[in-house]
Every structure is written in C-alpha cells, then in structure tokens.
Amino acid sequence: MDSHLAVKNLIQKYNEKEILNVSDLEVKKGETLVILGPNGAGKSTFLRILSLLEKPTHGEVFLSGKPISSLSDKLSVRRKMVMVFQEPLLFNTTVFKNVSFGLKVRHYNKAIVKARVENILNKLEIAHLAGTSASKLSGGEAQRVSLARALVLEPELLFLDEPFAFLDIPTKEALMEDLTKIIKERKLTVICVTHSRDEALAMADKIAIMDGGKILQIGSPEEVFNFPVSESVANFVGMETILEGEIVEVQNGLLKIKTHGQEIEVANDSKPEGKVLLGIRGENVVLASFNKVATSARNKYKATIVEIISLGSTLKIYLDCGFPLISLVTKRSAEELELEVGKTIVANFKATAVHVIR
Amino acid sequence: MSLIWEGIKEAVKLLLSGDQEVLQIALLSIKVSACAVFISMLLGVPLGIFLALTDFFGKRVFIALVNTGMGLPPVVAGLFISLLLWRNAPLGFLNLLYTPSAMVIAQVLIAAPIVAGLTLAAIQQLNPKLRLQALSLGASRWQTIIALLKEAQLPTLAAAMAGFGGVISEVGAVMMVGGNIRGETRVLTTAIVTETRIGHFNIAIALSVILLALTFGINLVLTHIQQKGVNLWTRTWR
Numbered sequence: 001m002d003s004h005l006a007v008k009n010l011i012q013k014y015n016e017k018e019i020l021n022v023s024d025l026e027v028k029k030g031e032t033l034v035i036l037g038p039n040g041a042g043k044s045t046f047l048r049i050l051s052l053l054e055k056p057t058h059g060e061v062f063l064s065g066k067p068i069s070s071l072s073d074k075l076s077v078r079r080k081m082v083m084v085f086q087e088p089l090l091f092n093t094t095v096f097k098n099v100s101f102g103l104k105v106r107h108y109n110k111a112i113v114k115a116r117v118e119n120i121l122n123k124l125e126i127a128h129l130a131g132t133s134a135s136k137l138s139g140g141e142a143q144r145v146s147l148a149r150a151l152v153l154e155p156e157l158l159f160l161d162e163p164f165a166f167l168d169i170p171t172k173e174a175l176m177e178d179l180t181k182i183i184k185e186r187k188l189t190v191i192c193v194t195h196s197r198d199e200a201l202a203m204a205d206k207i208a209i210m211d212g213g214k215i216l217q218i219g220s221p222e223e224v225f226n227f228p229v230s231e232s233v234a235n236f237v238g239m240e241t242i243l244e245g246e247i248v249e250v251q252n253g254l255l256k257i258k259t260h261g262q263e264i265e266v267a268n269d270s271k272p273e274g275k276v277l278l279g280i281r282g283e284n285v286v287l288a289s290f291n292k293v294a295t296s297a298r299n300k301y302k303a304t305i306v307e308i309i310s311l312g313s314t315l316k317i318y319l320d321c322g323f324p325l326i327s328l329v330t331k332r333s334a335e336e337l338e339l340e341v342g343k344t345i346v347a348n349f350k351a352t353a354v355h356v357i358r
Numbered sequence: 359m360s361l362i363w364e365g366i367k368e369a370v371k372l373l374l375s376g377d378q379e380v381l382q383i384a385l386l387s388i389k390v391s392a393c394a395v396f397i398s399m400l401l402g403v404p405l406g407i408f409l410a411l412t413d414f415f416g417k418r419v420f421i422a423l424v425n426t427g428m429g430l431p432p433v434v435a436g437l438f439i440s441l442l443l444w445r446n447a448p449l450g451f452l453n454l455l456y457t458p459s460a461m462v463i464a465q466v467l468i469a470a471p472i473v474a475g476l477t478l479a480a481i482q483q484l485n486p487k488l489r490l491q492a493l494s495l496g497a498s499r500w501q502t503i504i505a506l507l508k509e510a511q512l513p514t515l516a517a518a519m520a521g522f523g524g525v526i527s528e529v530g531a532v533m534m535v536g537g538n539i540r541g542e543t544r545v546l547t548t549a550i551v552t553e554t555r556i557g558h559f560n561i562a563i564a565l566s567v568i569l570l571a572l573t574f575g576i577n578l579v580l581t582h583i584q585q586k587g588v589n590l591w592t593r594t595w596r
Contacts, residue, residue: 048490051494053490053493053494075496075498078493078494078496079496081494082494082495082496083490083491083494085487085490085491087485087487089485089487089488089491091488091505091508091509092508092509093508101492101495101497101505102495102496102497105495105496105497105498105501106496149495150495153495153496159494
C-alpha cells in the first residue's frame with residue numbers, strides 16, 4: 001500500500017513552548033489511524049496541522065509523497081481533505097444548505113449539488129431533516145449533519161476531531177456504525193483523534209498513543225493494547241495492574257519475578273535482567289472460590305477484596321494478594337461468587353497474560 | 359405643559375399640511391444619515407472583519423482607537439472635518455464645507471468606528487472553530503469571510519442601527535460643517551436648535567416629534583428584520 005499522508009520532523013511551538021514534536025508518521029491509503037491520548041496531549045493541534053488549517057513551526061506534511069504544508073496555495077490541496085470537529089459547528093441555516101456548503105464553494109452546478117446532498121442525507125438517514133433549521137436539531141442529528149457535510153465532498157482524507165465526544169452512548173454507537181460502514185465502502189483514509197479507548201478499538205486499523213505532544217507508540221490495536229512500550233502507554237490503554245519486580249529465575253521461556261515478596265511467573269522468550277515493569281489487564285485476572293482452584297493458570301494467589309467499583313455491566317475488583325491486583329468481572333459472576341469487600345478468594349492469571357513492559 | 363401640547367398639535371398640523379420646508383428638512387436628514395451609514399458600512403464592516411481575523415503588531419492599540427472612535431464627540435468630528443475642508447486646508451480645494459457632502463463626511467467619521475467596533479464584536483463572538491470549519495470544507499479566504507458575515511448578520515445589522523441612531527440624532531458635527539443654511543444644509547437636529555434659540559418652541563417640538571417618529575420607524579423596520587432570526591440565533595439543541 002502507498003503512503004497517503006506522512007509527516008517528517010514536525011514541531012509546533014506556541015510562544016516558544018513546544019507543544020508538538022512528531023518526527024515521523026505515515027498513514028497508508030484506505031487506512032484508519034486513531035490517535036489516542038489524554039486531553040491536552042496535542043492531538044487536535046496535530047490534526048489541524050495535518051489538515052493544513054495551521055502552519056507548523058518546523059517540519060513538513062506530505063500528501064502522496066508531495067510536501068504540502070509549505071505550499072503557498074493550499075486551497076486546492078485542502079479541498080482534497082475535510083475535518084469534522086467535536087462540535088457540529090453548523091451554520092445558521094437549513095440542513096440542506098449546511099450540507100451543500102462545501103459543494104457550493106467548489107462551484108458545482110445546482111443539479112449535482114442536489115443529487116449529492118440528497119444521496120448523503122439518505123445514506124446517513126437524515127433526509128427527512130433536509131428543510132429543518134440547524135438550530136432545531138438534537139445533538140446526534142446535528143453531528144450526523146456535520147458528518148454528511150464532510151462526506152458529501154467525497155474527500156480523499158477525512159479528519160475526525162473527537163466527533164462523538166458530546167454524544168450519548170446509543171447515539172454514538174449508531175453513528176459510529178454508519179460512519180465506519182461508509183469509510184470502509186469508500187476506502188477513505190481517516191485520521192481520528194480521541195481520548196476514548198472504545199472509539200479507538202472500534203475504528204482503528206492502526207493506533208498511535210500521544211501524550212505531551214509526542215507519539216509514544218504506534219502499531220496495530222492488538223500491539224498497542226497488549227504490548228505497551230511504556231508505563232504511561234500501559235496506563236492509558238487500560239493495563240489496570242502495573243507492578244515493579246525483579247527477575248529471580250529464567251527458565252525455558254518462563255521468568256520468575258519477585259514483587260512485594262511474592263513470585264509471579266511470566267511467559268517471555270526474551271531474557272530481560274534485573275528490575276522489570278509488569279502489566280496485567282483486568283480481564284485476564286480470573287477470580288474463583290476456594291473449592292474451585294483447579295485451572296491451567298500458572299499464577300494463583302489468595303486475595304482479599306479491598307474495594308469494588310461498578311463500571312456498568314462490569315465490576316472493577318481491587319485485590320490485595322500481597323501485591324495490588326485488579327480484576328474485571330461481570331456483575332453476574334460477582335453475584336455467583338458472592339464477592340464483597342473483605343472476602344478472601346483465589347485470584348488466577350496465566351503466565352502468558354503478564355506483559356513485561358520494560 | 360400647554361407648550362408641549364401646542365408643540366404636538368403643531369407637529370400634527372405640519373405633518374398633515376405637508377409643509378414643504380419641513381419635508382425638505384426631514385428628507386435631507388434621512389439622505390445625509392442614510393448616505394453616511396451606507397459609507398460607514400462599506401468602510402466599517404471590512405475594517406471590523408480585518409481586525410477580528412488578522413493578527414498584527416499594534417492590533418490592540420488599533421482596536422482601542424476604534425473603541426475610542428465609537429464614543430467620538432460629534433463636535434470633535436465636526437471640528438476635525440472643518441479643519442480639513444477649510445478654504446486653506448489640505449482638502450479646501452474641494453469646496454465642500456457647508457454642503458451636505460461635508461455633513462456626510464463628518465457623520466461617516468462618527469458612524470464608521472461604531473460599525474467597525476460592533477462588526478469586530480459580532481465576528482469575535484462567533485465560535486472561532488467556525489472559521490476553521492469553513493476553511494476545512496474547502497472555502498477560500500473570501501468565501502470564509504462571507505460565511506462568517508452571514509453568521510454574524512444579525513449583530514452586524516445592529517451595528518447599522520447603532521450607526522444610524524448615532525448620526526441622525528447628532529447636531530454638533532452637522533452644525534459645524536453644514537452651517538445650518540436654510541434650504542441647503544438645515545437638517546432636523548439643527549433646525550430644532552435654531553427654532554428653540556429664537557423661541558419657536560412649538561415648531562422645535564414638532565420637529566422633535568418628526569425626528570423621533572423617523573428614528574422609531576427606521577428602527578422598527580430593522581428590528582423586525584433582526585428579530586425574525588432570533589430563534590435561529592439561540593442555538594439550543596432540543
């Protein structure tokens with residue numbers, strides 16, 4: 001696949017303060033890159049630079065191999081791309097006129113404008129709103145119109161700046177489903193920034209973790225979520241338990257690591273030495289009562305429940321096994337096991353479920 | 359009290375009788391002020407947009423100057439234009455002093471900063487991301503400016519109203535540069551001053567009633583246009 005969008009040595013400074021520094025990044029044609037990071041990480045600034053809405057202090061953006069951020073006439077390049085923002089940012093006019101804005105500024109004739117606008121309104125199931133004033137729309141409808149206004153342009157590149165952030169969960173899920181379908185159908189190259197792990201996993205072919213203006217890790221969702229390269233990435237992708245330990249034994253791809261006076265077995269083919277940082281995802285920690293302890297898991301610990309926090313359909317269970325451990329269980333399992341604070345149970349996790357971060 | 363009553367009766371009589379002089383004075387008032395507001399919009403709207411959308415060294419000082427201009431005393435504007443148009447002054451060769459054109463120029467000096475200042479405020483109160491959104495949708499710089507102006511059309515209309523209100527009611531500048539010449543440069547405000555000075559209170563009141571009715575009528579039309587869009591302006595999602 002060809003590189004569609006790339007950046008080299010991009011630096012952005014506001015009042016001499018560096019807020020963005022991305023040395024290298026490449027997005028291939030038809031690929032969806034999700035930039036995941038906390039608020040204030042520099043994600044939106046990065047997106048504005050990529051979409052030629054802001055000039056970088058240093059560095060260059062390339063579209064299909066050609067430098068574009070240093071061009072004097074950016075309009076023709078900007079017309080190949082479009083951005084959808086967090087807020088719908090609709091104009092004070094009807095839905096039809098909003099959606100036709102980009103086509104009109106490109107001087108398309110009326111018949112083409114009408115046909116294309118009607119087509120996209122139908123596709124996003126908002127054709128019935130064509131004559132409605134933008135100020136009378138619900139949040140979900142307004143964001144659908146905003147997406148329609150972008151997609152009607154049939155752009156090469158679609159930039160999404162947290163477009164679902166203000167939407168309730170059912171509205172968000174429905175809109176994401178429709179958008180993902182259109183993206184795949186049209187083989188669009190998409191760069192989406194978000195701070196939501198769920199959105200990232202639902203949309204991404206590739207995920208970049210950004211914090212402090214830098215890309216900390218980039219890779220497939222599986223790589224980034226399961227093999228975070230640093231503690232901050234691990235924290236951000238939801239490695240609930242992070243432990244510091246020391247390697248005490250290395251044998252046949254199995255490490256024995258001592259932490260808080262306990263030993264943890266870790267499957268790892270590399271041979272790290274000395275102190276290491278371990279990450280364990282909450283969904284990989286299985287809880288069992290004392291009479292059901294026969295499992296294939298290499299790590300089994302007697303654990304006391306310290307705290308239980310409800311996350312909707314799941315519960316986050318904070319355990320004390322001599323070291324702190326977090327498990328995610330469904331409400332139903334918690335009821336069957338009669339989990340409550342102070343109760344002692346058995347916590348299991350496989351040696352393959354422990355990730356050596358460094 | 360009877361004086362006021364007499365004045366109102368006189369006003370009605372003058373209006374109904376279609377007095378040629380009063381009609382001519384009222385028409386000149388409208389012509390001069392409308393012309394001044396039109397030119398002020400041509401100058402003030404682009405200036406307001408420029409100040410809102412560009413960054414340059416000394417911008418704040420410039421905005422402070424515009425804001426000061428919004429409160430410029432009409433007599434000062436009148437004095438300034440008189441000094442420019444005086445026979446031996448730099449623009450004296452134009453022979454404009456004591457003509458309606460001089461009155462328009464003086465009123466532009468009063469209204470243009472009002473229009474510029476209010477246009478600047480109208481653009482600045484829009485979501486700054488709206489500009490980025492328009493650019494991102496493929497609008498050129500001019501197309502973006504037009505889109506933003508459309509978004510700010512109601513407050514910009516308010517700028518026109520404020521400008522018109524400011525000039526139709528001022529007396530100092532038109533008196534100085536127009537000279538209040540009967541049949542030539544006498545407008546409602548200067549006529550009111552003159553009639554009051556010579557003790558014709560009833561005529562002064564009559565002219566005041568006409569001035570008030572005129573101002574009210576024009577503002578009523580503009581307010582009607584402005585309020586039509588209010589439900590669109592309050593962006594509340596249901």
